[in-house]
Amino acid sequence: xxxxxxxxxxxxxxxxxxxxxxxxxxxxxxxxxxxxxxxxxxxxxxxxxxxxxxxxxxxxxxxxxxxxxxxxxxxxxxxxxxxxxxxxxxxxxxxxxxxxxxxxxxxxxxxxxxxxxxxxxxxxxxxxxxxxxxxxxxxxxxxxxxxxxxxxxxxxxxxxxxxxxxxxxxxxxxxxxxxxxxxxxxxxxxxxxxxxxxxxxxxxxxxxx
Numbered sequence: 112x113x114x115x116x117x118x119x120x121x122x123x124x125x126x127x128x129x130x131x132x133x134x135x136x137x138x139x140x141x142x143x144x145x146x147x148x149x150x151x152x153x154x155x156x157x158x159x160x161x162x163x164x165x166x167x168x169x170x171x172x173x174x175x176x177x178x179x180x181x182x183x184x185x186x187x188x189x190x191x192x193x194x195x196x197x198x199x200x201x202x203x204x205x206x207x208x209x210x211x212x213x214x215x216x217x218x219x220x221x222x223x224x225x226x227x228x229x230x231x232x233x234x235x236x237x238x239x240x241x242x243x244x245x246x247x248x249x250x251x252x253x254x255x256x257x258x259x260x261x262x263x264x265x266x267x268x269x270x271x272x273x274x275x276x277x278x279x280x281x282x283x284x285x286x287x288x289x290x291x292x293x294x295x296x297x298x299x300x301x302x303x304x305x306x307x308x309x310x311x312x313x314x315x316x317x318x319x320x
Contacts, residue, residue: 113230115140115161118150118176119192120168124215128163131219132226147171151179159187161230163222166193166200174207178319181208181272188229192222201240206319208272210282211235232281256316258300266293270306271313 115138117125125143132138141157144150147168154162154176162180166173177189191204194215204212210229213222214237225235259267262283269279276290283290303309313319 112136113138113160114157115163115226116142116144116150116154116157116159118144118147118162118164118168118173120145120165124165127219128222131223132163135223135227137227145169147173147176151176154180154185154187155183158185161226162187162189163226164189164191166191166195166203174203177204177207177209181274184273186278188226188232190222190225190229190235197237198239198243201236202243205236205240206317208319212237212240232284234282255301255312256318259297263293263297263300266290267297267301267309268313268318270294270297270309271319273306273310 115132117128117140119125119128122143122145125145129140129143133140138161141159142153144153148170150164150168151171164173164176168176173191177191180187180189189209190211190213191207191209192213192215193200193204197214200214201212211225211234213225213235228235256264256267265283266279269282274282276287276294280287280290297303301312303312310319
C-alpha cells in the first residue's frame with residue numbers, strides 16, 4: 112500500500128481526494144495539510160510515497176514546497192493540482208519538479224489515475240502542458256539547449272532537480288546504463304563539468320525555479 116499526504120487550503124478538497132484515494136485500496140493517507148509550511152514539515156517527517164499539493168497555498172507556495180523537497184533529496188512522487196490557467200500552472204508544476212499535474216476542473220477519477228501512475232514512476236501531464244514545457248528546447252532563445260534531444264532534455268531537467276541516476280531511470284522507465292549515456296551526452300553537448308553547472312544553466316533558462 113502506498114502512503115500519501117494531501118495539501119490544499121480547502122479542507123473539503125483534501126477530504127474528497129482522501130476518500131477517492133483510499134477507496135482504491137492502494138493508498139493510506141497519513142495527513143492532510145492546509146498550508147505550504149506545514150506541508151513541507153509533514154512531508155519531510157513522514158516521507159510519503161505520494162504528495163498531492165495545490166499550487167496556490169498560504170505561507171509557502173506549492174512550487175516552493177516541491178523545490179525544497181527535491182533539493183532535500185526526497186524521492187516521493189508529487190502531483191500538483193490547481194484551479195489556475197491549465198498550461199501556465201502545468202508548466203510551473205513541471206519546472207518545479209512535480210511528476211504530474213491535474214487541473215481542479217478535471218473529474219476526481221483523473222486525480223486517482225494520475226496518482227496511481229506517478230507512484231509507479233511515470234509522469235502525468237496533459238499533452239498541451241508537455242508541449243509548452245518542452246517548447247524551451249525548440250525556442251531559439253534557449254541557446255545550447257536546442258542541441259538536446261527530447262530524452263536528453265528530460266535527463267537534463269531531472270539532474271537539475273537533484274535526482275540520482277537510479278531515480279531518473281525509474282522516472283523515465285529506462286535503464287541506468289541509458290541514463291548514464293544520456294547524461295554524458297548532455298554534459299558534452301552543453302560543455303558542463305558537474306551537476307552545479309547543470310543547475311546553474313537550468314535556472315538561467317528557467318527550466319527549474
